[in-house]
Amino acid sequence: MSRAAVRASDRGLDSGAVRGAMRIHLIAVGCKPPAWVAAGFQEYARRLPRECALALTEVVPVPRRKGVAAERARREEGRRLLQAVPTGAHLIALDERGAAWSTRELARRLERWRLEGRPVALLVGGADGLDGTCLERAETCWSLSPLTLPHYLVRVLVAEQLYRAWSLGAGHPYHRV
Numbered sequence: 706m707s708r709a710a711v712r713a714s715d716r717g718l719d720s721g722a723v724r725g726a727m728r729i730h731l732i733a734v735g736c737k738p739p740a741w742v743a744a745g746f747q748e749y750a751r752r753l754p755r756e757c758a759l760a761l762t763e764v765v766p767v768p769r770r771k772g773v774a775a776e777r778a779r780r781e782e783g784r785r786l787l788q789a790v791p792t793g794a795h796l797i798a799l800d801e802r803g804a805a806w807s808t809r810e811l812a813r814r815l816e817r818w819r820l821e822g823r824p825v826a827l828l829v830g831g832a833d834g835l836d837g838t839c840l841e842r843a844e845t846c847w848s849l850s851p852l853t854l855p856h857y858l859v860r861v862l863v864a865e866q867l868y869r870a871w872s873l874g875a876g877h878p879y880h881r882v
Contacts, residue, residue: 726756728824731863732789734782734831736763738857749864757819757871759864762789766831775833783836786828794826796843798835799863801853803846811870829859 731746738746750759764785767778790796795818806814818825827847828839840846849862872879 726758727819727822728791729757729759729818729867730762730789730791730794730824730826731759731829731860732762732764732786732826733829733856733860734764734766734786735856736765738860742857742861745861746864749861749868752868753871757815757867759867761860764789764831769832779830779833779836780838782831782833783839786830786835786839787842790826790828791824794824795821795845796826796828797845797847798828798840798843799849799859800830800835800840800846801848801851803848805848805850808866808869808873811866812873815867815870816874827863829856829863831856 746761750761753759764782767781769778828835828843830836830839849859849866854862869879871877
């Protein structure tokens with residue numbers, strides 16, 4: 706994979722599983738998010754324990770200019786996203802047409818993923834969404850909301866929800882109902 710196509714913030718994290726630990730890879734189209742997005746993502750990723758590490762891989766978007774069709778850009782971004790998925794990962798596409806999960810359901814899934822012992826990859830599309838190949842390859846499709854959300858905002862929401870689900874499973878007081 707070319708350096709121009711993917712930039713990873715998870716340098717030094719391997720995709721292999723340590724017994725009882727998992728790596729969650731949030732693979733998202735877009736580089737150079739606003740400072741508040743980067744800070745929000747890092748805040749929740751930092752709170753997660755090493756046994757539930759969350760890493761962000763940014764996929765460089767296809768430049769939108771006159772003559773570049775949205776379908777072509779989406780297809781190329783989809784190819785880049787799939788190239789960044791760790792070998793053997795449980796692949797989950799984030800899409801508004803996916804299944805909605807409660808916090809308790811996410812906590813149950815988080816525990817199942819940990820027990821599977823393989824990395825988890827969450828795909829977030831760019832401005833034009835995810836390519837069909839990403840949706841077809843995904844084992845699961847997760848919807849954060851029926852609303853269309855800004856793709857940078859999704860990073861913060863996913864990181865917070867993963868932390869919330871982990872805290873629920875760990876009996877941490879962060880999650881209150």
